[in-house]
Amino acid sequence: MTKIKRRTFVGLAAATTTALSMPSIAFGALPRVVVIGGGAGGATAAKYIAKDSKGAIDVTLVEASKRYYTCFFSNLYLGDFRAYGSIGHNYYGLAVNHGVNMVHEWALSVNNAAKKVNLGSGESISYDKLVISPGIDLKFESVNGYSAEAQSKMPHAWKSGTQVQLLKNQVKGMKKGGTFVMVPPPNPYRCPPGPYERVSMIAHQFKKSNPTAKIVILDPKNKFSKQGLFMEGWQKHYPGMIEWISAETHGGIKKINAATMEFETDLDTFKADAASVVPAQRAGRIAMNAGVNKGDWCPIVPASMQAQADENIYVLGDASIAKSMPKSGFSANSQAKVAANHIRGSLTGSKVFTPRFANTCWSLVATNDGIKVGANYKATAEKIDKTSGFISKTGEDSNLRKATYEESIGWYSGITSDMFS
Amino acid sequence: MKSKLVLLSIVFSLIFTNSIFADQKQLVGADADYGEHLFGECVTCHNSTGLGQGIPKITGMKTNQFITKILAYKSKEKENAVMQMVAERLGEEEINSLALYLSKLK
Numbered sequence A: 001m002t003k004i005k006r007r008t009f010v011g012l013a014a015a016t017t018t019a020l021s022m023p024s025i026a027f028g029a030l031p032r033v034v035v036i037g038g039g040a041g042g043a044t045a046a047k048y049i050a051k052d053s054k055g056a057i058d059v060t061l062v063e064a065s066k067r068y069y070t071c072f073f074s075n076l077y078l079g080d081f082r083a084y085g086s087i088g089h090n091y092y093g094l095a096v097n098h099g100v101n102m103v104h105e106w107a108l109s110v111n112n113a114a115k116k117v118n119l120g121s122g123e124s125i126s127y128d129k130l131v132i133s134p135g136i137d138l139k140f141e142s143v144n145g146y147s148a149e150a151q152s153k154m155p156h157a158w159k160s161g162t163q164v165q166l167l168k169n170q171v172k173g174m175k176k177g178g179t180f181v182m183v184p185p186p187n188p189y190r191c192p193p194g195p196y197e198r199v200s201m202i203a204h205q206f207k208k209s210n211p212t213a214k215i216v217i218l219d220p221k222n223k224f225s226k227q228g229l230f231m232e233g234w235q236k237h238y239p240g241m242i243e244w245i246s247a248e249t250h251g252g253i254k255k256i257n258a259a260t261m262e263f264e265t266d267l268d269t270f271k272a273d274a275a276s277v278v279p280a281q282r283a284g285r286i287a288m289n290a291g292v293n294k295g296d297w298c299p300i301v302p303a304s305m306q307a308q309a310d311e312n313i314y315v316l317g318d319a320s321i322a323k324s325m326p327k328s329g330f331s332a333n334s335q336a337k338v339a340a341n342h343i344r345g346s347l348t349g350s351k352v353f354t355p356r357f358a359n360t361c362w363s364l365v366a367t368n369d370g371i372k373v374g375a376n377y378k379a380t381a382e383k384i385d386k387t388s389g390f391i392s393k394t395g396e397d398s399n400l401r402k403a404t405y406e407e408s409i410g411w412y413s414g415i416t417s418d419m420f421s
Numbered sequence B: 001m002k003s004k005l006v007l008l009s010i011v012f013s014l015i016f017t018n019s020i021f022a023d024q025k026q027l028v029g030a031d032a033d034y035g036e037h038l039f040g041e042c043v044t045c046h047n048s049t050g051l052g053q054g055i056p057k058i059t060g061m062k063t064n065q066f067i068t069k070i071l072a073y074k075s076k077e078k079e080n081a082v083m084q085m086v087a088e089r090l091g092e093e094e095i096n097s098l099a100l101y102l103s104k105l106k
């Protein structure tokens, strides 16, 4: 089987420019990779498999939307540091520069035995290797009283898109001196510092236009990412505006009521004038459908990102259990390159290098006050293990914080160009 | 005869004055394919096409300059937490492979 493919590859590689005009039988003889999800993990994987195989692998990317709005920097849009249009990206570059076949549809199910992906249109696409990077689904029911309906009054805005615009509209329209309630999710979730960067950006809005407003964070956790750095920044830039209440202090959120905007806890009932509720999360539904999950998330083989449940499927990004890497766009991009190299190796016999993983997450606390946390990782038999890392320090010089913010702008332009062009 | 001399002197000057050419001879253990693979890690942040706002462009960097900078991050002489972390796990083979790949990029 592999031999036949390899021979076909040699013939076709010499004539890649004419591949499009070839009869479909010859075209179908190329090894096929299907990628579900064109986000940080999937777009990167599709690009690198196509780019590095130089036409030897037929790559199809199944992505529901024609435009991808990044979650990263969506907080900066809330704080007016970024225009909404600037965080939207299209897939032309993947098609034009790398020959990725874009299919803008929902993948409905996976037939593992027949190695087929069934699409919303009723068509199906077969694969030799399948990459699943669908991001997250929200467990609305994890917060008593929250639901898909309540998301219009208390947007989660955790999958980017118009939810973020709705949240901004509600923040800007909040009554003077009102209270904004933020409910962050429990671990593990997409972007550990995200809820606290969001609070910082909303505080930045209020400082400009609604300086007597208050922000209450009802956290289901007792500590959070970059806590010391955020707390210091809030004290410095928004004194008296933000109150963080840990789970052990409020005793748990018993019930929320979207109609009255009330949050019931053991400590008190909090009334909000605007709110954002981010519930618990799980891997995107298609991962469950493909049977590669174990509970809410998908166990993987650390060295390759192959699903433990099916060696022909790779799971990337937020959907995977990539412990100890956080669920971030940077992590997903890094994992995608490991998987792409492994997939190409197994389909064309190209060299497979020792996997290397890395992550850095930047957050913005206030104008020119950026902070960051990062780590290197390597694959062991059990997990993706942290080998070294760093975090910004409290009391850092303002020039360094400004440079860190500017660095984050460079990173955004870098990663989005790496994903889409 | 004259043209042969000119050619000879061009070859001569290439060998001894073209730093890229000279450098490449010293890139012990360098493998351009490995360099290309490792470069994937760089372009998560270093935009290979844009203006290099916030994070400098590294494409087009001279081989010597690249190696000197990476070594300075590795020894923590040069400041930047992310780059120190990146450089920390690059050995000679990795640095040279990256240098070789970078020198071949337009």
Ligand SMILES: Cc1cc2nc3c(=O)[nH]c(=O)nc-3n(C[C@H](O)[C@H](O)[C@H](O)COP(=O)(O)OP(=O)(O)OC[C@H]3O[C@@H](n4cnc5c(N)ncnc54)[C@H](O)[C@@H]3O)c2cc1C
Binding pocket: A036, A037, A038, A039, A040, A041, A042, A062, A063, A064, A065, A068, A070, A071, A072, A073, A074, A075, A105, A106, A107, A108, A133, A134, A135, A136, A157, A158, A159, A160, A190, A191, A194, A195, A198, A284, A285, A286, A316, A317, A318, A319, A327, A328, A329, A330, A331, A332, A360, A361, A362, A363
């Ligand atoms: C507020 C916020 C701030 C953040 N900030 C940062 C940051 O600064 N840095 C950072 O690194 N990360 C950040 N993140 C995290 C980052 O956005 C995610 O970790 C990253 O997007 C995960 O990539 P992914 O490929 O797993 O999923 P996604 O990027 O979500 O991509 C999934 C894609 O799959 C598609 N899809 C899903 N199911 C199907 C299907 N069945 N058929 C077809 N298409 C499908 C979706 O439409 C989507 O485009 C932030 C997140 C949030 C919410």
